[in-house]
Amino acid sequence: MQEQLQARILLVSAVASGQGKTTVTAALARKLVLQGLRVRVFKTGPDFLDPMLLEIASRAPVYSLDLWMVGLEQCRTQLAEAARVADVILIEGVMGLYDGAPSSADLARAFGVPVLAVVDVSAMAQTCGAVVTGLRDYGPVNLAGVIANRVASPGHAAMVVAALRDIPMLASLSRQEKSLPERHLGLVLPDEVADIESLLDTLAEQLTLDADVWNAISPVQLDQEQAIEQVTSTLAGTTIAIARDAAFAFLYPANLDCLTKLGAKLCFFSPLANQPVPSGANAIYLPGGYPELHAATLSKAMIWQDSIRQAHARDVSIWAECGGMMSLTDSLSDLEGNSWSMAGILPGHVAMQKRLAGLGSQGLTTRHGILRGHTFHYSRLETSVAPISATFKHSSAGTGAVGEAVYKVGSLTASYFHAYFPSCPLAAAMLLTGEMVI
Structure with missing residues (x-):
């Protein structure tokens, strides 16, 4: 009706x-x-x-x-x-x-x-x-x-x-x-x-x-x-720990709604406050933000760093996007040239620059459909890790251009790509459970 x-x-x-x-x-x-x-x-x-x-x-x-x-x-x-x-x-x-x-x-x-x-x-x-x-x-x-x-x-x-x-x-x-x-x-x-x-x-x-x-x-x-919403409980029984503070603030409210509708239980923690990953979490979501502005604090947050490394060693699924990914590299250089140690899960170094490095709508093609989102960053990642896939750039001229790389290291999946989960909830669920969606 x-x-x-x-x-x-x-x-x-x-x-x-x-x-x-x-x-x-x-x-x-x-x-x-x-x-x-x-x-x-x-x-x-x-x-x-x-x-x-x-x-x-x-x-x-x-x-x-x-x-x-x-x-x-x-x-x-x-x-x-x-x-x-x-x-x-x-x-x-x-x-x-x-x-x-x-x-x-x-x-x-x-x-x-x-x-x-x-x-x-x-x-x-x-x-x-x-x-x-x-x-x-x-x-x-x-x-x-x-x-x-x-x-x-x-x-x-x-x-x-x-x-x-x-x-x-x-x-x-x-x-x-x-x-x-x-x-x-x-x-x-x-x-x-x-x-x-x-x-x-x-x-x-x-x-x-x-x-x-x-x-x-x-x-x-x-x-x-007026339609009856079809909800799949793909993440039922899954507790997702989500970083949320001034360094990890870039969260679409719709992403949280999507995870909840999929059956996940959400809990939040602050790496900036040196809080560990909450115990009992089956998955970890590290959104983007401003880690470069808080690199000194994050480099000294040993409780946070130890907890994320231990979670990774236990094969807890981690999805890290943009700033979240930056915080998991070996080191991060700010605009003043200072280098700060990060969690060291994704081998490589991130350097901030004054020139824009990535901007625009992008999509990730998965076996469940296209997970859509965007990219916007002023840093560059140098890593020896080979990408498992890449997003594509969306434009009026077509969607063939290669976008952001997607990396996988053990249970970690990471990219500069900011995903909009409701665009393909099943693909988002797979990212959070660590399953290959490519």
């Missing part, structure tokens, strides 16, 4: 990265929450850092929407689930509105979602009208309004409004005295910003919202087939 749902859904996009999409989305989400509305936020494309901030801003979990990595039907299901509990759904786009394959515009058109265009007007006024007209007409997309970011004054805002012609100005945000800090992979972890709550409240207060334009935005109708 088909279920009809509706909610006010908006995709927040821009002409390019750097326009302030995350800041504006966070400010809008917090403003609506403070007005008493129930808000859910999604992030387009592969991302870990923006969702952490948006979760704090909206006070609700933030999941990924991506037509390739997540898939059309799973995106539809997630939107429908959010529409059941939320008054407003915001979707932060990725890069520019039409960048990527599929793009944020493709996502908006797939579900009939109107678009809000964020424009950094700090160095323009009337030209803003030309920019947003082009954004609207190029696709085209249903452009519901503009949010002008980094506005200098009321007079400046008035010039922008006049230049928009038939496109309404939904909101404006003045130049911010304090911005959200960033580092090489994007925003810093929100937990590292001492006054993050007050900063978000300030941004919400500074965001001026035109109530008439807001109220004129029509709800989006969602048709969702």
Whole structure:
């Protein structure tokens, strides 16, 4: 039976990265929450850092929407689930509105979602009208309004409004005295910003919202087939120990949901706090993060290092992705050239560099199907271990290019590849149980 749902859904996009999409989305989400509305936020494309901030801003979990990595039907299901509990759904786009394959515009058109265009007007006024007209007409997309970011004054805002012609100005945000800090992979972890709550409240207060334009935005109708979810208990009886702290923070919430639905029991520990792998764990999941920023601490965490080496010696299955893999090499060099000893399970050395080494959507072909995900790193691994396989790069031109190597050393499987488990749950389960999925 088909279920009809509706909610006010908006995709927040821009002409390019750097326009302030995350800041504006966070400010809008917090403003609506403070007005008493129930808000859910999604992030387009592969991302870990923006969702952490948006979760704090909206006070609700933030999941990924991506037509390739997540898939059309799973995106539809997630939107429908959010529409059941939320008054407003915001979707932060990725890069520019039409960048990527599929793009944020493709996502908006797939579900009939109107678009809000964020424009950094700090160095323009009337030209803003030309920019947003082009954004609207190029696709085209249903452009519901503009949010002008980094506005200098009321007079400046008035010039922008006049230049928009038939496109309404939904909101404006003045130049911010304090911005959200960033580092090489994007925003810093929100937990590292001492006054993050007050900063978000300030941004919400500074965001001026035109109530008439807001109220004129029509709800989006969602048709969702009511189906009984088929759950396989592939991981029933399996306890998975998951590293989670500032060095191992890059976790899709959907990955944890997927493991739980497969029947696994999840327990968490902190290598940074020198905690050992929890006793009784049948499998270990080391996600990505910032081990390079905490290499000195990790190099001295002997309890953690001994426990992971002992688990490996006992043939406990380990899946380590990106930063998790880096922590298991012999050594890691930071950007200052300092070398730090790591756990030494994967022979080799990792060196940080200023140049991007890997970026983009990728997939791993397995006997259960394609496990999709992405890669994003500034380090290089030098190892004598021969890869057992490699991911493939996803692009509009095809999927033939070779992506990240996948390594296997005993019970360890490791790669720079960040896997999105719900894209192929059985393949994810095999990674966690150490079975060959290639």
